[in-house]
Amino acid sequence: MHFSRKSLALFFSLFSFSLFAADISTDFPKSDYIAQECFGKSAKEAKSNAITALSAYFNTEIHTETHAESTFSGQNGKTQSKKSLETKSHITSDVVLKALQTTKPEKRGKTEWKCIAYINRKDAWNLCEPELRKKCESFYSLYKKADSEIEPIYRLKTFSMAEKAAADFSKSFLYTSLFSKELTDKVFGEAFNLVGSLSLKIESARQNCTVQLSFTGSEPPHIKNSVISSLSDCGFKAGSQVAFYTAIITIDYGLLDLSGVTVSNPLLTIELLGKSGTIYSFSASGERVSGIDSKLTKTKAEEELVSLINQKLTADIKKSLEI
Known part of the structure; x- marks a missing residue:
């Protein structure tokens, strides 16, 4: 061969x-x-x-x-299931052998x-x-x-x-x-x-972070909307009728009649209740306002409280709850 x-x-x-x-x-x-x-x-x-x-x-x-697949209760009370997102990990060039x-x-x-x-x-x-x-x-x-x-x-x-x-x-x-x-x-x-x-x-x-608003007195729409906005910024789904949390909101106008002028020293308090009791409370006074009658003065007081909510509430909730 x-x-x-x-x-x-x-x-x-x-x-x-x-x-x-x-x-x-x-x-x-x-x-x-x-x-x-x-x-x-x-x-x-x-x-x-x-x-x-x-x-x-x-x-x-x-x-x-x-x-993974599991079940949880949604805010509508129905049982739901969902698959988790995929988990990825990358070994990059900076990994030391x-x-x-x-x-x-x-x-x-x-x-x-x-x-x-x-x-x-x-x-x-x-x-x-x-x-x-x-x-x-x-x-x-x-x-x-x-x-x-x-x-x-x-x-x-x-x-x-x-x-x-x-x-x-x-x-x-x-x-x-x-x-x-x-x-x-x-x-x-x-x-x-x-x-x-x-x-x-x-x-x-997240589905269970629902909160229902309850006003002890008057329920001004613009104040309600401002509170909902702040709660939403903190991870709560506000406005739900079937909710895990209840936010009790009290407005004290502090009206005084002084020689034909109505004065208001507005005070807002919010108490957030969960299964374990009160988890958060907020109390703040607005600047004094005045008007020719109580209706006008209340309107000014509510505007003052809206400004107060927008400036302070979100930051205060996050700081207090450490979220």
């Missing part, structure tokens, strides 16, 4: 490649290592190429979809060098674990705190905080999983599975 020089060269090239491939799989089995074998015209180039190839493995986008090592470059023939860049999975996982645990605990504590809240507004606030913590936790979880998915799932999987339910939890809390 006759072989041409070209055929022999191709044969030995393939044979040589299979030997090196066997070396990497034998010396660096996938169960224990992440490894990349590369070549170069010099030892330095071979090492650089191996490190670059291994880095590319980590720079690849990691995409995971976490779906853990436990990266290389073999000593080995000369292969006259003009080619070989080098293997590798990471010991167990060592790398142990390096990543403390940071992942810290992020897991941060997320998990917020999630559990939110889940134990009675008031929807506090559930909404704390679940939103948990959502931000979940982004860091998820990224670290997925990165650490590259080294050992089995171990990462075993230690942190229970907490990670909760990430998929966050969208539902937030939506459910």
